[in-house]
Amino acid sequence: MSTEFIKEDISTPVKYECDVCVAGGGVAGIAAALSAARAGRALGLKTEVILLERGFMLGGLATAGLVTIYLPICDGEGNQVCFGITEELFHLSIEHGAEDMYPTAWFDGNDIEERKKHRFQVQFNAQLFATSAEKLLLKEGVKILYGAPAVGCVNDNGKITHVVIEGKGGREAIRVRKSVVDTTGDADICKLAGALTDTFPEGNKLAAWYYGYGEHNLKLYMCGVHDVPDTTENTELQDLRRFSGLDTEELSELVELQHASLVNNVLDRRKTITDLVPVTISTIPTVRMTRRLIGAETQDIGDSCVHYPDSVGIYPSWRKRGVVYELPLSILYGKEVKNLLTAGRSVSVTNALWDITRVIPVCAVTGEAAGAAAALSDDMTKIDIDKLRAYLGSCGVLLEWKK
Ligand SMILES: Cc1cc2nc3c(=O)[nH]c(=O)nc-3n(C[C@H](O)[C@H](O)[C@H](O)COP(=O)(O)OP(=O)(O)OC[C@H]3O[C@@H](n4cnc5c(N)ncnc54)[C@H](O)[C@@H]3O)c2cc1C
Numbered sequence: 001m002s003t004e005f006i007k008e009d010i011s012t013p014v015k016y017e018c019d020v021c022v023a024g025g026g027v028a029g030i031a032a033a034l035s036a037a038r039a040g041r042a043l044g045l046k047t048e049v050i051l052l053e054r055g056f057m058l059g060g061l062a063t064a065g066l067v068t069i070y071l072p073i074c075d076g077e078g079n080q081v082c083f084g085i086t087e088e089l090f091h092l093s094i095e096h097g098a099e100d101m102y103p104t105a106w107f108d109g110n111d112i113e114e115r116k117k118h119r120f121q122v123q124f125n126a127q128l129f130a131t132s133a134e135k136l137l138l139k140e141g142v143k144i145l146y147g148a149p150a151v152g153c154v155n156d157n158g159k160i161t162h163v164v165i166e167g168k169g170g171r172e173a174i175r176v177r178k179s180v181v182d183t184t185g186d187a188d189i190c191k192l193a194g195a196l197t198d199t200f201p202e203g204n205k206l207a208a209w210y211y212g213y214g215e216h217n218l219k220l221y222m223c224g225v226h227d228v229p230d231t232t233e234n235t236e237l238q239d240l241r242r243f244s245g246l247d248t249e250e251l252s253e254l255v256e257l258q259h260a261s262l263v264n265n266v267l268d269r270r271k272t273i274t275d276l277v278p279v280t281i282s283t284i285p286t287v288r289m290t291r292r293l294i295g296a297e298t299q300d301i302g303d304s305c306v307h308y309p310d311s312v313g314i315y316p317s318w319r320k321r322g323v324v325y326e327l328p329l330s331i332l333y334g335k336e337v338k339n340l341l342t343a344g345r346s347v348s349v350t351n352a353l354w355d356i357t358r359v360i361p362v363c364a365v366t367g368e369a370a371g372a373a374a375a376l377s378d379d380m381t382k383i384d385i386d387k388l389r390a391y392l393g394s395c396g397v398l399l400e401w402k403k
Contacts, residue, residue: 012164015172018050018143020374021163022181023150025053026060027360028344029183030133031085031367032374036181037140039375039391047375049142050174052165054149055284058133060185062360063126064284066209068099068220071359074120076321078112081314084397086364092132093124099220123220126280150184153193159339159378160193179339179374183367186246187291187346195334200289200351203242207286208258212266214276223265245287254285288345288358295348296381297330301356307400310385312369314398315362319355324401329388332370333380341380343370368397 020036022029033051040047061067070090073082080087094102100123105114137144145165152164154173160180162173182189187197208223243254262281270276304317308328317323331348332341342348343366345358356362372391377383389399 010171012171012173014162014175015169016050016143016145016174018048018174018176019045019178020047020049020181020371021052021174021176021179022049022183022371022374023052023163023189024060024183024185024344025051025055025058025144026183026185026344026363027062027089028185028363028367028370029053029060029181030058030137031089031364032181032183032343032371033137033142034085034140035368035371036375037142038395039372042394043376043387043391045375047178051137051142051144052148052150052163053144053146056146057130057283058137058144059126059130061284061286063130064282065286066126066211066220066280066282067286067360068124068126068129069101069360070122070124071318071361072119072121072316073361074106074115075316075324076116076119078115080106080120081316081324081398081401082361082365084313084392084395085368086361087396089133089364090122090361092136093129094122095132096125096128099123099125150189150192153180153189155193155337158337160189160337163189176339178378179341181367181370181374182293182340182342182346183344183370185290185345187293187342190293190334190337190340190342190346191291193337193340195336195340196294197291198294199244199246199291200354202351203244204287204289205242206254206257206261208262208265208282209286210262210266210278210281212269212273212276213279214269214273218279221265221269223261243285243287245285245290251285254287258282258286289351289354290345292346292354293332293334293342293348295331295334297328298348298350299325299328299331299353300350301352303353311399312373312388312392312397313365314401315357315365317356318359318361325356326399326401327365327369329369329373329380329383329385332366332373335381338379338381339374341370341374343367368392368395
């Protein structure tokens, strides 16, 4: 690898201004932008919100990545734990119909024994969810900039003053009057702004989900780490390979392997489903844990019984029934950059807890909390936590977990 550096002399025009800039339009970004816009209005604060998305579709992994299973918003023991925007997005994802796992026990009945058996989750249509989310955000007055990857930040006195994007219009800056929420999934803004970050040491296994049509049926197919292509010279090595998700060349190889793996999987399945054709494939790399913020606090898998004075939500474990966590605000911001929060895949948790917090409902819970906090304050170390909690509570968000 070359160690040569170039120094560019760039003057960047300031083209946009906003109060809250949300970078990354996945589930966490959708929730954060919605929450910031609504909180601003409800609390009588002027809050212009810009949502940046590097691609041209909202939803991130949940839509462009074809990860179309909204994991549970219940505790696995018959109790719903996520409300507010997390529940709203659950409903929005299937407003034009569920693809699978329709939560009959939760929508069409209230039998606790049935609810214990069937967790409150659903499979949705990626395209309809992405377009419904776009419509809702526009209705709430959020300005969406597509094709707008955030590539830089300007800081002054411990706060971000500008976020730089690089789109078709070239390099342009957004002046930020209040706060930034990093929902890039990879803590890109945290890294760019000089916040402390950490990476997932084990990396990501190869995965390539696709929708296929065959035998008069449309179905979601999943290929995992073992579905590496026959054509790869050293399949054993590929089986062992892990991807950090944070290097351009490595991500390109991941995508190429995903494509080859997918074709291989289709051809293999054609032995039984002879007319199978893939109808849609993931258009972003499917990585789970990459980089995260090192926050003011870091939550661990063993913290499910801990109560936090700065709790701003509740989330369940999708893996283990009966395990529910309070969400402390202090895992959404760091000590270095006062007006920066993160939500979604990149919040401050230990490696053991990361697999629990990276999923869709938790991304929505953290997004709602971060968005409201960003609308309320430009300094997370001094935020009026009682006001934030009172606002979130008024939106129906549960703040404490009592069994
Ligand atoms: C193979 C696989 C299977 C999974 N299965 C499930 C499942 O069944 N159920 C479940 O609930 N979860 C599942 N997950 C996890 C879940 O889908 C994701 O972790 C979650 O959707 C992440 O949401 P997010 O908003 O934090 O990030 P992302 O979905 O990654 O969204 C980030 C968004 O930011 C954009 N972006 C990135 N960088 C920039 C930038 N610099 N500037 C502007 N925009 C940027 C991206 O284009 C993207 O739209 C799975 C994940 C994988 C990889």
